[in-house]
Amino acid sequence: MRAIYGLYPFCLTVFLAMLALPSKAETLTVGWLNDNVNERYLISDIEQEFAKIAPDITLNAVGVHTDKYKQQVLKWLKTGEGPDVLYWYGDERLLDLVRSGWVSDISDVWQAQRLTDAFRVSVSSQVSLNGRFYAIPVSHYPWSFFYNAELFDSMGLAEPSTWDEFLHLCQALKEKGITPIAIGYDAPWVLTSWFEFISLRLYGESFHHELLSGRVSYKDERVVQVFLLWKVLIDKGYFMDTGENMDWYDPMPYLYRGLAGVTLIGHFLSSRIPESAESKIRIFSFPELSPGQETIELAPLDVFFVRASSSKQKAARQFLSFMATHKAQSRFNLHAGGFSPLAGSEHFPNYFNDMGAKQLNTAESTSPYFDRVVPHEFAEPAMTLLRDFMKSADVGSTTEALEALRLEVYQLD
Incomplete structure (x- = not known):
């Protein structure tokens, strides 16, 4: 199968230059779900695509089973150790971590890539607090x-x-x-x-x-x-x-x-x-x-954020900048079974994706999932x-x- 990519109007390479690319190779650790073959394909695809634009950064994926992932993330954050970038959930699940001081402010990424124009307010509001932005939305699904x-x-x-x-x-x-x-x-x-x-x-x-x-x-x-x-x-x-x-x-x-x-x-x-x-x-x-x-x-939102205590803030921002592109989100959702929340995104055409996109596009509104709100x-x-x-x-x-x-x-x- 071949993913269909929409055109993304913003220049990723300019922003990467602004971040002062590392002069030597380093490893960036990313924590996310890994409990089935699709998620393993997802991780492999993202690693390969990111390597094309950031050859000096090696991604090290730390996969945890769905039922244990939430508890593991909290342990990492409380100890100040673990992956530099973490897959997570939008709305209150993210903002609660922000209030605890565990999440990096990435408003610079949002500003450089003009992401407030790329996401609906209903999406951007789930990753922002007091006018600052703390994560990159990558997938939502009905x-x-x-x-x-x-x-x-x-x-x-x-x-x-x-x-x-x-x-x-x-x-x-x-x-x-x-x-x-x-x-x-x-x-x-x-x-x-x-x-x-x-x-x-x-x-x-x-x-x-x-x-x-x-x-x-x-x-x-x-x-x-x-x-x-x-x-x-x-x-x-x-x-x-x-x-x-x-x-x-x-x-x-x-x-x-x-x-x-x-x-x-x-x-x-x-x-x-x-x-x-x-x-x-x-x-x-x-x-x-x-x-x-x-x-x-019901349409929960999935995101990536940077651990505030990580020593690799520049490399982490490069990865999040990449994850804010149509290409990365298309690859991610091809295997994750969701849809990119970026404006103008397209999906791989099959019955399930066509029906899911129709549900999202024809709904008068969407609501985040229960345990992501309370x-x-x-x-x-x-x-x-x-x-x-x-x-x-x-x-x-x-x-x-x-x-x-x-x-x-x-x-x-």
Whole structure:
């Protein structure tokens, strides 16, 4: 396959010269995810492309499995050791590190490459604080339902566009002995997509933003309604009953083989679907809940930042300058299963990318993912409570616990 690159109007070589290229070879260590073959291809491609413009800098990739990466990054930052450049997540996940003094201010990179013209405000706001910039956005991607179209066709089922149609779909699958919803939530971050989509489809972006900002009680009747709708799916047995013991990718073979109907997951799944199953799998957006409600898609943002304690600030800026180009972001997203947030970017044309790009381009707005918006002190215990909810389906105790956590963490009341 061949990546398609858009034209990038800014001159990278001029900025590299401004940074005073190192006169001798040095090694720049970059930390990022590495738990599947696509990410290994990604790392190799980026190393090769960067070597063409910075032959005096050797990239040393330090790959960590997804489930351990967040904890490892925090250890590196607290000790002042580890990779010079780190793959990370936009919005509060990044800004919390900025406030702790662990992230370098790279406003000079943004100014030299005129990046405020290259990214939408909804993107640049997730990597900036008090008018200063701290990371390079490299990828964003929608969350949606992946489904087995071959199975749907054999049963005469159609993509649902409303919640009632979705419930009918799940019931039809269950009656045939097929698991309606494949899901693995041993790491419970996967579950927040259900909470967020129901909230967004019911009440829209403004309410959801207020909720995640800690300004709405989790005992509010609107939040209770979110859980009541989610509870219907649990009570009817539509979710995979072994999900709590599986990682997010473990149930996917059930989907590919027609043993499960749908899964709600990020677009990163598209790059991991086996070639033998690609023609079977299709995508649809989370269905409508309130007629006329604005269409908001979940679209997390991934970034790279420089560790403030790194002694290789110039080399790190060269790498981030490279990662701000169309060429680098095209290579990155070809394997990562996401989309470059740079204005004018193009994607490799296939069914999954075309559908994902359409979702992003036609949405009235996008929302960052739950654990990238709320404070870390709230996110971790809240996600554990959502995992407990999948077992108990107890709306009262879940909202009570979330409200107690909100009052403890946000201290707004």
